[in-house]
Amino acid sequence: MTDNPMRILLVEDDALLADGLARALRQSGYLVDIASDGKTADRWLEAESFDLTILDLGLPELDGSEILHRLRQRRQRTPVLVLSARQALEERVRLLDLGADDFVVKPVALAELEARVRALIRRGQGSPDSSITLGRLRLDTVGKRAWLEGNALELTAREWAALEFLSSRVNRIVNKEQITQALYSWEDDITPNAVEKFISRLRIKLEPAGINIRTVRGLGYFLEKPVEAGNAAD
Ligand code: CA
Numbered sequence: 721m722t723d724n725p726m727r728i729l730l731v732e733d734d735a736l737l738a739d740g741l742a743r744a745l746r747q748s749g750y751l752v753d754i755a756s757d758g759k760t761a762d763r764w765l766e767a768e769s770f771d772l773t774i775l776d777l778g779l780p781e782l783d784g785s786e787i788l789h790r791l792r793q794r795r796q797r798t799p800v801l802v803l804s805a806r807q808a809l810e811e812r813v814r815l816l817d818l819g820a821d822d823f824v825v826k827p828v829a830l831a832e833l834e835a836r837v838r839a840l841i842r843r844g845q846g847s848p849d850s851s852i853t854l855g856r857l858r859l860d861t862v863g864k865r866a867w868l869e870g871n872a873l874e875l876t877a878r879e880w881a882a883l884e885f886l887s888s889r890v891n892r893i894v895n896k897e898q899i900t901q902a903l904y905s906w907e908d909d910i911t912p913n914a915v916e917k918f919i920s921r922l923r924i925k926l927e928p929a930g931i932n933i934r935t936v937r938g939l940g941y942f943l944e945k946p947v948e949a950g951n952a953a954d
Contacts, residue, residue: 726771726841727751731761731787732803733779737828741774744830745837758782765791765798772841774833775820776803777811785811785818792819799840803828835901842888852887855946856929859887868929878910879922886933886943895940 728750732738735756742752753770755761758779765773765787773791777784788800799821804812812823821840824833843861852859856869864880866873875883885902886894896915919941923933932944 725749725751727753727769728837729753729755729761729764729768729770729773729798731755731758731773731779731784732776733757734776737826741828741830741833744834748834750837756780758784758787762787762790765796766794770798771844772837773798773800774803774837775800777805785815788815788818788820797844799844801833801836801840829901831897832901835898839884839888839902852884854887854890854943855931857887857926857931857946859884868926868931873925875922875925876918878914878918879925882915882919883922883926886941890943890945893936893940893942898940 726749728745730738730742730745730752732741732754733756738754738756742754745752753764755764759781761773761775761779762782764770775784775787779787784802788802791798791800800819802812802815802820802823803826804815804823805826812820815823821843822836824836852861858867860866861884864884866875866880866883881902882899885899896912899915899919900910900912919933926933930946932946934942934944936942
């Protein structure tokens with residue numbers, strides 16, 4: 721329950737898909753506006769402010785990459801999640817250059833879409849420098865880096881993603897499937913076994929600083945809120 725619901729612009733000309741996605745996102749508490757053609761989307765984006773835009777590429781009147789181009793030309797920072805057909809994946813470098821923040825491949829897996837929506841909104845909210853501080857651990861969610869007491873932490877991409885995911889849900893249990901979704905990447909299939917492995921590597925890196933990732937057998941993991949040590953020197 722947020723007092724201030726996040727507002728999402730969903731740009732999708734496939735009415736069935738748009739309705740399905742909008743329904744799911746509304747159930748999760750977002751306000752969703754649907755634009756079913758490119759010109760409408762461009763007009764709305766210019767006139768209003770959205771916390772996130774979910775953008776299809778193939779659209780009537782104005783295509784998605786042109787909308788993205790115009791949005792960034794106007795220096796609007798709204799995070800953009802691109803809905804992309806599998807065959808358009810080669811375009812992703814160009815789209816990243818244009819200012820896309822993330823991608824979801826069609827057919828859309830709802831849980832994955834929602835995980836990405838949450839991540840982008842969180843990133844967007846925090847202003848350009850959005851950092852999470854947990855005891856002696858500090859995360860820069862824009863630069864995707866972490867420090868323990870000012871020392872940069874060496875993390876693999878997966879470890880980083882898992883850490884960011886867990887850190888944004890302190891004291892809340894997340895299961896392996898959620899972690900896998902948060903880590904979703906283009907090439908990889910991540911097995912539950914692999915999740916266990918990199919969580920345990922992450923744990924080893926964090927433990928010296930008193931940051932604990934707890935296992936809840938049969939349920940998943942949570943990052944324990946560090947005890948505020950006051951100014952205790954050690
Ligand atoms: Ca389309």
